[in-house]
Amino acid sequence: MSAASHTAPSTGLHRPTLSFWQIWNMSFGFLGIQFGFALQGGFMSRIFQTLGAEKDALPLLWIAAPLTGLLVQPIIGYLSDRTWHPRFGRRRPYFLIGAILSSFALLFMPYSSALWMAAGFLWILDASINISMEPFRALVADKLPAQQRSYGFVLQTLIIGIGTWVASTLPWLVAQFGVSNEAAPGVVPASVKLAFAIGAVVFLGSILVTVLTTSEYAPSQHAGEAVPSDKKHFVAEIIHDILHMPSQMLRIGAVQFFSWLAFFSMWSMATPALTEAVFKAPAPNPANFAMNVPEQAAQFNAANGAFQNAADLVGVYMGYYGLASMVIALLLSFYAARRPLNCRAVHFASLIAGGIGFLSMAFFSNPQWLVVSFCLVGVSWASILSMPYALLAGSVEPKKMGGYMGIFNMFIVIPQIVAATALGPTIRDVFGNQSIYAMVISGGSLMVGALLLAFVREAKAQTEGQS
Template sequence: MSGKPQMSFWQIWNMCFGFLGIQFGFALQGGSMSRIFQTLGAEKDALPLLWIAAPLTGLLVQPIIGYLSDRTWHPILGRRRPFFVIGAVLASIALVAMPHSPTLWMAVGLLWVLDASINISMEPFRALVADKMPEEQRSYGFVVQTLIIGIGTWVASNLPWFVTLMGVSNQAELGVVPPSVQIAFAIGAFVFLASILVTVFTTSEDPPEDMQQFMDERKRGNLVVDIVRDIINMPKQMLSIGIVQFFSWLAFFSMWSMATPALTDHVFKAPAPDPSAFDMGIAAQAEAFGSANAAFQNAADLVGSYMGYYGLSSMAAALLLALYASRHVLNRRLVHCVSLLLGGVGFLSMAVVPSPAWLIGSFALVGIAWASILSMPYALLSSVVEPKKMGVYMGIFNMFIVIPQIVAATALGAVLRLLFDNQAIYALLIAGGSLVLAAMCLVFVREPRAALVAAPAAAH
């Protein structure tokens, strides 16, 4: 049993609430960036490479922010919370500006800013759960965090569709992002900042036990040397879980970058029209392009809405896991294996759904995997990491998230073009196979002995 005090549900909820805004940022990015890129003239097979900004920024930012947050102490904001605030302000600015991009290169540049800013807030959040909670409650804490992420995913994914339903136009001139998307991103910016502030004002942090020793260690540190040393000396358990993470995040990056072109084309039969195929000087041609573009934008709205069901499903799965983990021992490895297999089935089924409405079931299965990916690996990892290095190791661990995304960003477009006649639906089949591989790799992961301690009931 850990010496840290037990936390009530509402203490955990407030501590994790900032993840609502973080997930608003990620969900709007995941559901709408390919749509924005295509609206600004990007070719379908170029989309994964345009997305490379997201994982590259994560690869650079996450270990650095984790390292710095381990060595930060502010007399008012504490250790992790200064990074919450900085990231939230920058991300909110990027969210407001993104859908107003006049050119493709500006949208790509803002994606760099947005993803870097989200990462500045996100990595310290992971470490905060491990900082504040005793070992026997950490599964519970990460699952509550996932519950909030699921709420954010579902609401934010549906925002463009909901804004359109409220009467805001879903159409715009050639090369202009529709007003419905612009308003959705502005709402996301407000939610991001507001939810982060809830955590900042309701959750305290404990100062280092020996402040003088903490200050001495901070002075002796060397950022690059220390991070490289920590990577070389990472716990074996981290590497084993990292392999599982590699295949898991390869799958989800494939979905985020290619679900819109894959499903608007394969399921809705409304692909993004190629402006070069139309002579805008001829009225009939211009009208045909407008009709095809309207069909694509409407289909893209529905794809975003259906993707929201993976957030809703992950929310339900996380709620069930939270209720169980608050009272009983949770076999994290078994839960993760079953969840990944169900997610793989969800992706594979998207190629054979008889009608668009069936995508609800497909994304619901994907959401079960998502709930587990956002909680079980971190709970498994937190049991084997030295507490004073929790931030940097959470950041290093996320290398196993961003490296597969870089692989997918650089290779997925070429694979689709060369092997699958540029049919984007195969990206989702690759995603399904990748989740099945991730589940198989769990054979190399062990359940830490400390995790077998029964979690006492949390106060409510």
């Protein structure tokens, strides 16, 4: 057990208190990152199903995303700790590189003509988003004094909520403006293509706002936190840091495991689960129709149109979890700006609320009640994106903040790998291929995560008063 598990490391550099707009600008790039994640999470399964994927194969098609994160995040964190450019700083070069690659993937993803192509673009997209995202968490710890970190992470969550809400409704919104939501078998509708193109523009533009408006501290200003020297090979050092991670990180990581297992299950299975169980409009399989017979072609087109419309509405309802997370983050930001948060208590209550939200989806036959379900899910989402990082930040050496944030994110990607490999067979073999049980698994998983918070202690830096 490292010493960092007992006391918060010395911060070295005296970090001045930042204004709302300074923190807003340094976090604004998360708007684009969340556009990418929301479009990926809300519509990749729809794209896969449009290209002919069976619903029990969907989680496995997603596996490239968490596998990429498992490799990319610790490496990017390690490298960003050791990067310094006089103009672009320490973290910002990674923001920009990731944004350019992500925008490319978003533009071309909906034009995939085969499952392997869509899965390949998902791999590129997720790797690129991780390049941008991981250093953002470290930037908050780099720039903010300890008493402002909860506020900084909550403000990031507010921006993430805005991005989730808007991006999740984009295909439905552009369809309302007359963009076609119908397409031939195996072709992604124009409404989805336009939504992904808008996401690409927003991603790059918002990252540029952060890059151009935010400065970083030079190594000479860090008083003992300068760019670490490379005495070890980076793989050996990453392995060393994993084996000697602070005990606080391990405890919070267990909570994160069940939290992200829940959300990966939602992202990969919400579209088949809700279109099937709530909207009664499952995705038709073209192989079951003789497309050269006019009557059967018409039946397929009607069923496919119903599925595409239902999938649009699933995206709209999923947007409510982004809207709810935005409201919760706004309330928490007002509170955290004036007094310290009890991060553990907030996180416990939020995970319980999200668990109830997921479980309730199995009992609703009226789609309108999904607003309530996803709002409860949004409460947990707001907390998952902020409270674990606030609990962790005071237990990590500042000079290794990027590397440890990357290692911590392994507790995000490992549960996704578990879900990607086990969720499909579980739904098929245990629950009779009824996809709605994926939402039940999500609810139970959040409840388990809430109970594991009993082993997490409140970080000292978060219980001190605001200065």
